[in-house]
Amino acid sequence: MTPTDERRVVLTTGANSGIGLATVVELARRGFRSVGTVRSPAKARRVAEAAGAAGVTVETALLDVTDAEACAAVVARFRPWGLVNNAGFSVTGALEDIDDDEARRALETMVLAPVRLARLALPSMRDAGGGRIVNISSIYGLTTTPLTGWYQGCKHALEGLSDALRAEVASAGVKVVLVEPGGFRTGIWQEAQDDVAGRQGSRFGPAYRRLATGTRLAQPVMGSPSQVARVVARALRSPMPRARYLVGYDARTGAVLERVVPTAVKDVVKDRLTRVVLGL
Numbered sequence: 001m002t003p004t005d006e007r008r009v010v011l012t013t014g015a016n017s018g019i020g021l022a023t024v025v026e027l028a029r030r031g032f033r034s035v036g037t038v039r040s041p042a043k044a045r046r047v048a049e050a051a052g053a054a055g056v057t058v059e060t061a062l063l064d065v066t067d068a069e070a071c072a073a074v075v076a077r078f079r080p081w082g083l084v085n086n087a088g089f090s091v092t093g094a095l096e097d098i099d100d101d102e103a104r105r106a107l108e109t110m111v112l113a114p115v116r117l118a119r120l121a122l123p124s125m126r127d128a129g130g131g132r133i134v135n136i137s138s139i140y141g142l143t144t145t146p147l148t149g150w151y152q153g154c155k156h157a158l159e160g161l162s163d164a165l166r167a168e169v170a171s172a173g174v175k176v177v178l179v180e181p182g183g184f185r186t187g188i189w190q191e192a193q194d195d196v197a198g199r200q201g202s203r204f205g206p207a208y209r210r211l212a213t214g215t216r217l218a219q220p221v222m223g224s225p226s227q228v229a230r231v232v233a234r235a236l237r238s239p240m241p242r243a244r245y246l247v248g249y250d251a252r253t254g255a256v257l258e259r260v261v262p263t264a265v266k267d268v269v270k271d272r273l274t275r276v277v278l279g280l
């Protein structure tokens with residue numbers, strides 16, 4: 001840790017639970033001035049409690065990332081050296097079941113907002129001679145499976161945008177990093193179950209019930225979000241961070257299979273699994 005690290009502000013969105021909460025605490029522990037955004041005072045208290053229990057201080061700011069004016073105000077207030085675009089949510093459902101409004105909300109939160117926040121933060125990063133933008137993507141930014149198409153579409157978009165941005169800002173000393181977790185035990189999985197439970201009358205009903213059961217059974221073997229937080233901290237502290245960090249065995253295996261298996265073979269396997277596992 002160099003003396004300047006202690007003054008470096010890192011702004012993390014969606015800081016009151018899961019990966020975001022683990023990240024703001026981990027970054028404070030590593031000596032950053034860690035600021036987390038939340039959507040209510042009660043959620044800010046949750047962050048303060050977690051930080052207090054870890055013996056660190058985390059500042060909070062109220063922000064719904066889909067509110068462009070609020071994004072500008074928060075970035076102007078903190079002028080972050082580092083930005084961790086973490087806010088996101090589950091969009092679980094067949095593409096036939098998801099209307100434009102639901103899709104738009106996903107795109108606004110997980111695609112438009114991260115790029116907007118980066119755009120807003122870049123002038124002060126350029127002035128400071130450098131900075132870091134860490135975008136929390138997913139193994140679903142590289143692979144696809146049925147029944148989460150819009151979520152995967154958002155993460156695929158974030159991957160492409162991050163790669164373009166990395167090239168655009170490299171000469172300014174700003175590093176753009178993608179963190180691609182596999183499955184980690186957070187609130188997003190309960191959201192996924194609530195999503196499918198709410199899709200009453202869908203022709204995919206039986207598949208949703210099987211998916212919900214699979215999700216419930218998988219949660220105990222998933223890793224802790226603190227694993228992802230440590231990778232985010234590593235990307236922020238490294239002078240030469242990688243462009244991508246896959247986190248978890250499932251993510252690493254999925255990425256290799258995605259690269260080496262031809263699409264035609266993947267389609268056959270997915271078709272078989274979809275019929276047998278989801279009953280479609």
Ligand SMILES: NC(=O)c1ccc[n+]([C@@H]2O[C@H](COP(=O)([O-])OP(=O)(O)OC[C@H]3O[C@@H](n4cnc5c(N)ncnc54)[C@H](OP(=O)(O)O)[C@@H]3O)[C@@H](O)[C@H]2O)c1
Binds near residue numbers: 016
């Ligand atoms: N958990 C995994 O297995 C996994 C795997 C790959 C990628 N990820 C990604 O990791 C990130 C964090 O998810 P998580 O798993 O930690 O889930 P989580 O525990 O549900 O946390 C999601 C966070 O995002 C916030 N958020 C959602 N919409 C927002 C909005 N419009 N404005 C501001 N904040 C908003 C939530 O705030 P509220 O409490 O106010 O809703 C919450 O703080 C997401 O981008 C997700 O796609 C997760």
